[in-house]
Amino acid sequence: MYLDFIKMVNFRNYRQHQVYFHPAFNFLVGNNAQGKTNLIEAIYYLAVGKSHRTKTDRELIRWNSDFFYVRGDVKVGDSPKSIEIGVNKNGKIIRINGIELKKKEELLGNLSVVLFSPEELKLVKEGPSYRRKFIDEEIIQIKPSYFYILSNYNKILTQRNALLKEIGLRNRKKDTLDVWDKQLAQYGAKMIFHRNAFTKKLSILSRLMHRKITSGGEELGIKYSSCIEIGDCQDLKEMEEQLLTNLKNKRDDDIKFGTSSFGPHREDLEISINGIDARKFGSQGQQRTAALSMKLSELELVKGETGEYPVLLLDDVMSELDPLRQTYLVENLQNVQVFVTCTALSGIIKKRFTEGKVFGVDSGIITVVDI
Ligand SMILES: Nc1ncnc2c1ncn2[C@@H]1O[C@H](COP(=O)(O)OP(=O)(O)O)[C@@H](O)[C@H]1O
Ligand SMILES: [Mg+2]
Structure with missing residues (x-):
């Protein structure tokens, strides 16, 4: 197009x-x-x-x-x-x-469109929020309905955080959180499901792209670092249960700090070059090239999904x-x-x-x- x-x-x-x-x-x-x-x-x-x-x-x-x-x-x-x-x-x-x-x-x-601007050059170097934004936006391009999953998750997260603060301040009952935790786990599991599937494809395509751009000199590795243990799990219910268990376990701390410490809003991508953490040890040139490979492989990804x-x-x-x-x-x-x-x-x-x-x-x- x-x-x-x-x-x-x-x-x-x-x-x-x-x-x-x-x-x-x-x-x-x-x-x-x-x-x-x-x-x-x-x-x-x-x-x-x-x-x-x-x-x-x-x-x-x-x-x-x-x-x-x-x-x-x-x-x-x-x-x-x-x-x-x-x-x-x-x-x-x-x-x-x-x-x-x-x-x-x-x-x-x-x-x-795929946009690559100075902001995206920071994809590898900066904090996890850059990489979460990257995967979420990519998934929306390929699967527009992910937009609703993401925005529902964020709405519920905001409400849960408000309630955590209120419980901390006004001594409201903790079990008022149950209904939010359940919904957060439902949407969270869907997010994880899509992020996991997406990262698998991204990882293959960007490794190939990176080999081409570096004339075979560098091996780029991208791994989804999820908040739950995924392994080979494809089952939404199981992901949801893991999320729910963790939300319950963290509940007292969350009330103490007034914020949700666990969930897909805290995830990241691990990016390596020749097996070494690119964020910590990559040179600026390597980090930029890795970011470029990731963005260019998005071209292939969208092509693969939409033709x-x-x-x-x-x-x-x-x-x-x-x-x-x-x-x-x-x-x-x-x-x-x-x-x-x-x-x-x-x-x-x-x-x-x-x-x-x-x-x-x-x-x-x-x-x-x-x-
Ligand atoms: N809403 C606006 N109305 C009129 N001019 C604007 C508006 N927003 C930005 N500009 C002008 O656009 C110019 C910046 O354009 P931009 O495309 O960012 O520059 P560049 O060519 O460097 O990429 C500035 O001169 C700014 O004053
Ligand atoms: Mg400009």
């Missing part, structure tokens, strides 16, 4: 702008603060229905305006799709091929990668539409890429540039 066309009205620093893209590479070149990431954000917004930079849609509305509108035309097989999203002070409207969606989540899957490659968005990362990885990217992403932002085209890019367009981005104006 690829994004053929975008129209933005009052989106960030774009007043009214439309662009046709290339099905292969699209380089967006410009100085800082000209609107490169804003365009990436608009594409991401069309795919996911929210920004990757802010939770507040209003921030995306051009200053001194009262609405924004973005439209993207996606080419996929022989059934092109037009996605339109409008936001004003009353809320958000999403239309696919002119028909308004009843549920916002129905947007997912119409345009799939279509997603669109790859590389925001501000080209210059952070060494020449070998840059060359790899430019030469090996056949059949994938790629958006790359940078302040200048590197020698490698100029020399190696063959199919694509170069755009200049200057104060919210995008123009096609010849190189």
